[in-house]
Amino acid sequence: GRTSRLYKALVVEKQVALAAEGLNGYPGDKYPNLMLLYALTAPGHTVEEVAAALDTELQRLKTEPVSQQELEQVKTQARAGLLRSLDSNMGMAFALMEYEIKTGSWKNLFRELELIAAITPADIQRVAQETFRPENRTVGKLLSEGPNP
Known part of the structure; x- marks a missing residue:
């Protein structure tokens, strides 16, 4: 997100892109997959x-620990997203089913907040x-037709 x-x-800083985002669990998240x-x-x-700018940011993650403030912001968003997903009977039922299928036990859903809290900058x-x-990377470039792709 922004x-x-x-x-x-x-x-914002380099202004080389109009949008930039990362998605984990692509195309699904039960088995080892893609980011x-x-x-x-x-x-x-x-x-x-x-x-090049994307590569620079990936290298930064490898060489510079994220700040505790930045990590806490991400943890807060992760906790809020998890709790929001459980705010209805249907949401709770879906989450229980998802954890049973993906992790082998519905009980793992109730450990998720602990796991989020335990993440450190060193883990990242x-x-x-x-x-x-x-060797883990595939780069694709989608270019429009025209004089200035």
Whole structure:
């Protein structure tokens, strides 16, 4: 979203993109899967500039720990999203079913807040180092037809 590190860096600070976002669990999240990062190139900038800026942010995650304030903001959003999803009978039923199928026990739903609370900046950095390696990456560029793709 607009408060994310990626959005702030590419859209607000560097202004090479009109939008930037990351999605985890693509196309699904039961089995090992993909993390999708994308950005929409701003007028006057190239897809190569956007790709370089994305790479810079991935490298930053690997080399610089996220601040405790930044992590707390993300944790707050994660907790709020989880709790909002449980605010109806249908939401609770869906979550229980989802956790049973994906994790092997519906009881894991009730551990989720503890797991979120336990995440540290070092955890983020370690996972970034394990995950964001060149051999794990596929880069796609969608170009429009015309004189200035």
